[in-house]
Amino acid sequence: MNIAAARVAVIGSGISGAVCASTLARYGVSVALFESARGPGGRMSQRRERTEDGEELLFDHGAPFFTVTKTEVLSLVQEWESRGLVAEWKGQFGSFDFHSKKFIDMEQEGLSKRFVGVPGMNSICKALCSENGVESKFGASIGKFEWLDDDNLWTVMGLDEQNLGRFKGIVTSDKNIASPRITEVTGRLPPLDLNLVPELSAKLHNIPVRPCFAVMLAFAEPLSSIPAKGFSIKNSQVLSWAHCDSSKPGRSTMSERWVLHSTAEYAENIIAQTGLKKPSDTTLKKVADELFQEFQSSGLNIPQPIFKKAHRWGSAFPAASIAPEEKCLWDGSKRVAICGDFCVSPNVEGAISSGLAAASKFKDILCSL
Ligand SMILES: Cc1cc2nc3c(=O)[nH]c(=O)nc-3n(C[C@H](O)[C@H](O)[C@H](O)COP(=O)(O)OP(=O)(O)OC[C@H]3O[C@@H](n4cnc5c(N)ncnc54)[C@H](O)[C@@H]3O)c2cc1C
Numbered sequence: 421m422n423i424a425a426a427r428v429a430v431i432g433s434g435i436s437g438a439v440c441a442s443t444l445a446r447y448g449v450s451v452a453l454f455e456s457a458r459g460p461g462g463r464m465s466q467r468r469e470r471t472e473d474g475e476e477l478l479f480d481h482g483a484p485f486f487t488v489t490k491t492e493v494l495s496l497v498q499e500w501e502s503r504g505l506v507a508e509w510k511g512q513f514g515s516f517d518f519h520s521k522k523f524i525d526m527e528q529e530g531l532s533k534r535f536v537g538v539p540g541m542n543s544i545c546k547a548l549c550s551e552n553g554v555e556s557k558f559g560a561s562i563g564k565f566e567w568l569d570d571d572n573l574w575t576v577m578g579l580d581e582q583n584l585g586r587f588k589g590i591v592t593s594d595k596n597i598a599s600p601r602i603t604e605v606t607g608r609l610p611p612l613d614l615n616l617v618p619e620l621s622a623k624l625h626n627i628p629v630r631p632c633f634a635v636m637l638a639f640a641e642p643l644s645s646i647p648a649k650g651f652s653i654k655n656s657q658v659l660s661w662a663h664c665d666s667s668k669p670g671r672s673t674m675s676e677r678w679v680l681h682s683t684a685e686y687a688e689n690i691i692a693q694t695g696l697k698k699p700s701d702t703t704l705k706k707v708a709d710e711l712f713q714e715f716q717s718s719g720l721n722i723p724q725p726i727f728k729k730a731h732r733w734g735s736a737f738p739a740a741s742i743a744p745e746e747k748c749l750w751d752g753s754k755r756v757a758i759c760g761d762f763c764v765s766p767n768v769e770g771a772i773s774s775g776l777a778a779a780s781k782f783k784d785i786l787c788s789l
Pocket residue numbers: 431432433434435436437454455456457461462463464481482483484485486487560561562563593594611632634681733735736737759760761762765766767768769771
């Protein structure tokens with residue numbers, strides 16, 4: 421299969437786009453998937469870094485894990501588990517209170533199952549994007565969709581309006597696809613002109629988001645004073661979460677790697693000072709230092725790291741669910757589906773449900789594809 425023969429274009433290789441693309445392919449629809457980043461995963465990506473000594477460090481710097489409550493999602497996750505793409509992350513989890521500098525609410529082991537991709541959070545999307553029937557193109561940012569009324573088809577274009585193919589249907593999985601936020605950040609118009617899908621327009625116009633900074637740390641020695649593999653942080657203005665990334669199944673344990681997440685308020689405050697554009701190295705260094713200092717001030721006996729770097733997630737979490745019942749938006753007349761966590765709930769499970777729902781809309785019209 422090549423892209424010229426594909427019938428449906430899926431934009432985005434995060435978990436919602438990847439699930440949608442692979443499900444469509446199982447229905448027998450040939451799919452072209454376009455992703456602007458160099459690799460798959462979106463907010464389930466894995467970051468590759470190096471220490472000054474040249475040691476390779478891999479970090480799950482987006483979603484650290486996910487949980488599942490819905491049956492239809494669980495059966496898919498169990499299939500991934502049987503293929504070795506997913507495993508349970510076992511160990512102690514809890515909460516740390518910054519006021520008392522003590523762990524509170526240590527969770528009973530095994531109470532709720534935390535799933536992680538193996539060997540990285542991106543493994544699931546990576547596998548789904550290369551399934552039979554899915555042709556994936558990375559480093560391919562979609563800049564514009566054009567509706568061809570006479571042909572009853574979509575043309576999908578790159579950032580310089582280069583033609584990337586004609587498709588019977590499109591699925592987009594990013595909340596900014598029609599958002600004025602894109603113009604604020606890049607100076608370009610959003611790819612999807614809402615006049616083409618007037619019925620979806622009101623819901624899609626401007627979805628609120630909450631940002632987060634992640635700081636990746638590596639230590640020469642294990643942080644043996646910390647009794648938990650991952651913990652939420654209460655009563656800190658700066659930190660909301662910390663986890664030991666190298667404690668997950670299938671990871672290298674050459675060095676001990678931790679990831680810290682900022683509070684949304686801290687990230688919003690930094691963005692208010694620096695703007696929405698890509699943060700400078702100076703800003704990222706300041707954030708890495710501030711989050712690490714807060715971690716050290718926990719009294720948990722944290723040594724100096726051998727590696728420290730911050731990443732900004734400008735739209736880490738949608739702050740609204742725009743299609744909690746339908747789980748995706750759908751325009752049947754032009755065969756456009758919009759999916760993603762922002763349709764259902766701000767987590768991996770919500771994104772999976774939404775990707776499945778978007779694929780099922782096309783199932784109903786397979787004969788016209
Ligand atoms: C720091 C952090 C912590 C989190 N913690 C958790 C957690 O503990 N548990 C949990 O369940 N969830 C967590 N989440 C949320 C979870 O990661 C998301 O809900 C989920 O990954 C969203 O998947 P998605 O497919 O909807 O979107 P995304 O993963 O954002 O995928 C959208 C994709 O579209 C691509 N794209 C966008 N525009 C274009 C374009 N024009 N052309 C081509 N490609 C484009 C993007 O590059 C991206 O890859 C966390 C997220 C973050 C950032």
